[in-house]
Amino acid sequence: MARRFALLVAATRFEDARLVPLAAPAEDAAMLAEILSDPERCGYEVSTCIDAPSADVRRRINRFFRDREPDDLLLLYISTHGLKDESGSLYFAAADTSIDEPESSTVESHLIHALSRSCRARQQLLILDACFSGAFGREWTAKDGAAISKEDIAREEPGQVAVHQDRGLVVFTASTSYQSAFEDAAPAGGQPSTSLFTRHLVEGLRSGAADLNGDGVITEDELYRYALKRTRDERPRQTPQRWVIGAVGELAVGRSAARQPVALPDELVHAMASPITRVRLGVVAELGDYARGAHKGHAMSAQKALEDLAGSDDSRTVQEAARNVLSSLAPPPPAVASPEPRRAWWTAVEEAMAGDDPTPAAAAARSPPASTQADEPAAGTGQWSANKMLAVWFGVLVVLGLVSVLWVTSQINERAAAAAAASAAAYRADLAASGAGDAKR
Secondary structure, X not given: OOOEEEEEEEOOOOOOOOOOOOOHHHHHHHHHHHHHOOOOOOOOEEEEEEOOOHHHHHHHHHHHHOOOOOOOEEEEEEEOOEEEXXXXXXXXXXXXXXXXXXXXXXXXXXXXXXXXXXXXXXXXEEEEEOOOOOHHHHHHHHHHOOOOOHHHHHOOOOOOEEEEOOOOEEEEEOOOOXXXXXXXXXXXXXXXXXXXXXXXXHHHHHHOOOOOOOOOEEEHHHXXXXXXXXXHHHOOOOOOEEEEEOOOOOOEEEEOOOOOOOXXXXXXXXXXXXXXXXXXXXHHHHHHHHHHXXXXXXHHHHHHHHHXXXXXXXXXXXXXXXXXXXXXXXXXOOOOOOOOOOOOHHHHHHHHHHHHOOOHHHHHHHOOOHHHHHHOOOOHHHHHHXXXXXXXHHHHHHHHHHHHHHHHHHHHHHHHHHHHHHHHHHHHHHHHHHHHHHHHO
């Protein structure tokens, strides 16, 4: 499974008094860590290295590139002073850096080259926010070969993309090899100072504005182009650059939370406005495909177009077709647990009466169905007991009713028997009286 790791290195205070303290790098790292670690937006495992000695920084970077899997995505961010020696080699300042001894007291760009090259992770993104940071890409292409010529490098244009074919690496640099990288001098409202380029990177990820095509995914190309434009608009003398070393495809840096509708293809828009009903009817199915597609911006626009056709098209056939597609797009209703099957009242009475039976069979008979147990919340036990109590009372009432009926019936029978006996006695008396009269005559 692919994993995402980010190491954020920043330096603000320096032992060498000739290195001016920086206010922005620590805030840069904090802002970037917040958005990168958001599991819904970027999902990186983020670690930071702030104001550490050069030996510690080199050790942390070494460990960062070590023991990775091919599917891992690595993001290394460095915000500090950039230094160059007479040969043009680039160094990144640390807390104990001495300008006179850059080889032993800084983080050399050659070290990052070597560690990146030997790392197994196929997707790597380096973001270097430092003065002269564009020298990093120039060094790589000049030393690693013939992807582009030295003449092309010397004529580099704003936003140039250099391509090398043996490594999957993307490098953002905040400036060219001869430019300074600026930080906010005096932010308004007492806000902490930030580096210009990093601030626009974070804004693009945080707001989702860097999702230039509206598909819900922010690629490294979109993020760079977003930050490049805004940095150049704000500070024309600073030109961020991007270097692509190896064919890495679409490197997804993060996801966009605020997705915006994206215009549908012109031919589809023209077909929706066609006066021919069959043409508009044919568009409905294609709009449905766009609405179900992975491109979220197109999906939003397609759904809106279907809603318009369903509500205002002058053909009932087109309206009905659009409604059918919209209904197919609607999410299914949430699953509802089926209620417990109704049982005959006598079954409930028998189960309630079996409550005192300690045998396993009786306990199993008293248990509700397994599906009911799985779906009922914890509070369902009390409801089950209440149902049992109602069943008991219902059974008692039925028994009392039966007893009453039997008692009334017995009373009626007794009275009927007494009346019959009295009638028979009267009949016998009449017969006796009649026999006595005949004898006297």
